[in-house]
Amino acid sequence: MDIREIAxxxxxxxxxxxxxxxxVPTVNPLLAKRVWSVIEELGYYPNTQxxxxxxxxxxxxxxxxxxxxxxxxxxxxxxFETIAVQHRYxxxxxxxxxxxxxxxxxxxxxxxxxxxxxxxxxFGMEEVLLEDLKLRKVPLVFVDVGPSRPRVSNIRIDYLNxxxxxxxxxxxxxxxxxxxxxxxxxxxxxxxxxxxxxRSMQEIGLEPDPALIVEGDHxxxxxxxAFTRLLAGPIRPTAVLxxxxxxxxxxxxxxxxxxxxxxxxxxxxxxDDIRLAQFMLPPLTSVQMSQxxxxxxxxxxxxxxxxRETPAPNGxxxxxxxxxxxRESTSLISGTSKPEEKRLGSPSNRR
Amino acid sequence: MDIREIAxxxxxxxxxxxxxxxxVPTVNPLLAKRVWSVIEELGYYPNTQxxxxxxxxxxxxxxxxxxxxxxxxxxxxxxFETIAVQHRYxxxxxxxxxxxxxxxxxxxxxxxxxxxxxxxxxFGMEEVLLEDLKLRKVPLVFVDVGPSRPRVSNIRIDYLNxxxxxxxxxxxxxxxxxxxxxxxxxxxxxxxxxxxxxRSMQEIGLEPDPALIVEGDHxxxxxxxAFTRLLAGPIRPTAVLxxxxxxxxxxxxxxxxxxxxxxxxxxxxxxDDIRLAQFMLPPLTSVQMSQxxxxxxxxxxxxxxxxRETPAPNGxxxxxxxxxxxRESTSLISGTSKPEEKRLGSPSNRR
DNA sequence: AAATTCCAAGATAACGTTTCCATGCTAAAA
DNA sequence: TTTTAGCATGGAAACGTTATCTTGGAATTT
Numbered sequence: 001m002d003i004r005e006i007a008x009x010x011x012x013x014x015x016x017x018x019x020x021x022x023x024v025p026t027v028n029p030l031l032a033k034r035v036w037s038v039i040e041e042l043g044y045y046p047n048t049q050x051x052x053x054x055x056x057x058x059x060x061x062x063x064x065x066x067x068x069x070x071x072x073x074x075x076x077x078x079x080f081e082t083i084a085v086q087h088r089y090x091x092x093x094x095x096x097x098x099x100x101x102x103x104x105x106x107x108x109x110x111x112x113x114x115x116x117x118x119x120x121x122x123f124g125m126e127e128v129l130l131e132d133l134k135l136r137k138v139p140l141v142f143v144d145v146g147p148s149r150p151r152v153s154n155i156r157i158d159y160l161n162x163x164x165x166x167x168x169x170x171x172x173x174x175x176x177x178x179x180x181x182x183x184x185x186x187x188x189x190x191x192x193x194x195x196x197x198x199r200s201m202q203e204i205g206l207e208p209d210p211a212l213i214v215e216g217d218h219x220x221x222x223x224x225x226a227f228t229r230l231l232a233g234p235i236r237p238t239a240v241l242x243x244x245x246x247x248x249x250x251x252x253x254x255x256x257x258x259x260x261x262x263x264x265x266x267x268x269x270x271x272d273d274i275r276l277a278q279f280m281l282p283p284l285t286s287v288q289m290s291q292x293x294x295x296x297x298x299x300x301x302x303x304x305x306x307x308r309e310t311p312a313p314n315g316x317x318x319x320x321x322x323x324x325x326x327r328e329s330t331s332l333i334s335g336t337s338k339p340e341e342k343r344l345g346s347p348s349n350r351r
Numbered sequence: 352m353d354i355r356e357i358a359x360x361x362x363x364x365x366x367x368x369x370x371x372x373x374x375v376p377t378v379n380p381l382l383a384k385r386v387w388s389v390i391e392e393l394g395y396y397p398n399t400q401x402x403x404x405x406x407x408x409x410x411x412x413x414x415x416x417x418x419x420x421x422x423x424x425x426x427x428x429x430x431f432e433t434i435a436v437q438h439r440y441x442x443x444x445x446x447x448x449x450x451x452x453x454x455x456x457x458x459x460x461x462x463x464x465x466x467x468x469x470x471x472x473x474f475g476m477e478e479v480l481l482e483d484l485k486l487r488k489v490p491l492v493f494v495d496v497g498p499s500r501p502r503v504s505n506i507r508i509d510y511l512n513x514x515x516x517x518x519x520x521x522x523x524x525x526x527x528x529x530x531x532x533x534x535x536x537x538x539x540x541x542x543x544x545x546x547x548x549x550r551s552m553q554e555i556g557l558e559p560d561p562a563l564i565v566e567g568d569h570x571x572x573x574x575x576x577a578f579t580r581l582l583a584g585p586i587r588p589t590a591v592l593x594x595x596x597x598x599x600x601x602x603x604x605x606x607x608x609x610x611x612x613x614x615x616x617x618x619x620x621x622x623d624d625i626r627l628a629q630f631m632l633p634p635l636t637s638v639q640m641s642q643x644x645x646x647x648x649x650x651x652x653x654x655x656x657x658x659r660e661t662p663a664p665n666g667x668x669x670x671x672x673x674x675x676x677x678r679e680s681t682s683l684i685s686g687t688s689k690p691e692e693k694r695l696g697s698p699s700n701r702r
Numbered sequence: 703a704a705a706t707t708c709c710a711a712g713a714t715a716a717c718g719t720t721t722c723c724a725t726g727c728t729a730a731a732a
Numbered sequence: 733t734t735t736t737a738g739c740a741t742g743g744a745a746a747c748g749t750t751a752t753c754t755t756g757g758a759a760t761t762t
Contacts, residue, residue, distance in 0.1 A: 013741065049403045
């Protein structure tokens with residue numbers, strides 16, 4: 001069943017049917033009603049690929065994340081998809097698993113489907129592979145690491161604010177031997193987090209000890225392994241700041257196995273504030289980086305670019321704030337006080 | 352840039368270019384090479400929508416899940432997508448949030464994109480809304496609840512095996528006051544789990560007490576609330592079996608707040624065995640229902656149906672087993688023994 | 703050597719829409 | 733009343749492929 005069938009039955013031309021479907025205002029209301037009733041009656045749905053072919057607009061956005069099984073991402077996918085649907089867009093999702101091969105195949109598939117834009121949520125990996133997209137002037141939005149180019153937007157994350165709050169919070173609890181477990185250092189965002197940590201420490205006169213900085217990989221297993229290495233090192237930290245929440249969860253798991261009690265013997269702070277953080281035992285203090293806000297920014301960056309006729313020469317920049325959310329995984333050094341959950345740097349409370 | 356451009360430059364017809372791209376074996380290798388080198392040189396990618404339009408095959412499968420932010424689903428999405436890509440399929444993902452409205456709009460969008468099949472992973476909700484798809488003879492695959500129809504496959508889950516193991520495990524640890532927190536009872540799968548529990552109890556001569564059966568909603572918050580209700584009830588359970596892992600995590604969180612130690616004061620068993628389960632404190636004993644296997648079954652069910660020319664009159668049935676994985680959230684009643692992690696009912700170990 | 707078969711390559715019709723352009727009717731202007 | 737303008741509708745080209753049908757040259761058979 002196609003548009004011609006509808007046209008025949010409604011005794012109008014296909015052009016009119018098309019106009020009725022697309023709610024072109026000039027079409028006679030009487031005709032439109034006739035068309036619509038035939039459409040309803042037959043249960044006709046327009047063929048998107050034909051539409052896309054002739055109109056040159058696929059109404060598809062690509063969304064590339066590094067690992068959908070990492071709880072950080074599903075929320076992003078959820079929000080991104082919801083907004084997309086509201087704007088009559090579809091999304092093509094790829095979880096690259098940080099594999100350049102998959103990234104490449106993903107880009108290829110997206111180009112073949114003629115996506116109108118792509119949001120890249122890999123936090124600083126292999127932008128080289130996106131050459132093909134840039135070449136075709138497909139609007140892109142990056143987090144942290146995008147180049148300055150027309151049609152390429154960037155969401156800059158203000159890591160410093162939240163991490164500074166975390167470091168100062170720990171310092172206020174008398175911690176000085178503060179360890180930092182990084183993410184995989186090939187990720188630009190992981191490096192940025194580490195640097196924010198170093199700077200925050202120096203700001204308050206604490207010299208970060210290289211022995212207390214170990215590399216993780218943003219997974220729970222990585223957190224466990226990194227913490228094990230930390231325990232085997234020369235200095236025993238009293239607090240650990242982690243590059244993301246999964247790492248922190250790994251640390252909590254490992255310290256449980258090692259008989260180290262949190263927060264009594266060790267304070268732990270995560271980063272991202274995934275939903276799960278508040279369900280940890282004890283609930284995890286974490287630096288919030290709103291996933292839904294990130295998704296919203298990304299979508300609207302793409303949409304704006306699609307609708308803009310003359311692109312800005314250097315794309316647009318967006319900024320996402322971070323801020324500490326206190327829960328129960330930190331305490332006074334060798335003490336037992338448990339601060340109530342509340343967020344710094346923002347008037348509203350969570351939950 | 353289109354196929355004609357390639358044809359012109361390679362000095363062949365568009366038909367030959369098309370044949371070369373699709374690796375039709377009869378084309379002269381010399382010509383094919385000429386075509387391919389032009390394609391490489393220009394960085395040409397075929398337009399999928401044009402292909403789909405004329406061939407009548409979109410190479411898209413729909414995937415409907417109930418809640419992507421529920422950690423149970425990302426793994427499914429991951430595996431499903433990976434296999435799909437290997438078979439040159441794309442996936443259209445919808446997370447309905449159990450909202451019939453979103454389900455309906457999702458179905459509509461999928462039909463408009465002319466999906467070749469849809470996997471419905473909502474575990475028993477609102478199949479009525481899929482009428483449109485059935486009408487169009489789109490292959491479907493359900494979990495638990497699909498009707499017997501041509502082109503509709505079903506994955507039946509053998510809940511009884513795993514739940515029986517869980518109940519018997521608890522009984523072996525001398526538990527008799529075993530509570531069960533159900534899922535939302537409008538989900539057929541939640542009802543099935545509950546029934547498996549009741550049956551497993553009766554099998555070993557334990558009469559399940561209605562006061563120990565409370566309804567949850569498969570979320571952490573629901574688990575917390577349900578457990579609170581349980582504590583307020585007339586009988587204090589010594590063990591809790593949960594309809595899914597999220598519920599169990601909620602129970603663990605709530606019992607932590609209530610000063611109840613797991614597994615010393617309370618044994619907890621989850622269901623699904625999501626990856627997170629092993630990172631809980633203590634690691635959660637759970638009934639495994641392999642998410643990757645489920646995804647694999649679903650994909651291949653669709654693929655088989657697409658490639659089948661004459662559909663079976665009642666679709667095909669697949670079965671997915673469940674089995675208990677022991678960790679550290681259960682122990683002898685009022686005892687402290689911690690069994691090592693190992694899985695029953697399967698020779699291989701996990702991790 | 704002529705007739706027949708075979709098969710690779712080209713020409714072109716489809717696929718289901720949108721969009722451009724032509725058309726003819728109604729309403730406004732002369 | 734006649735001419736012009738305006739605008740809703742219809743006709744048909746276009747989008748970029750695949751698939752069908754045709755063609756012509758080489759290979760095989762007689």
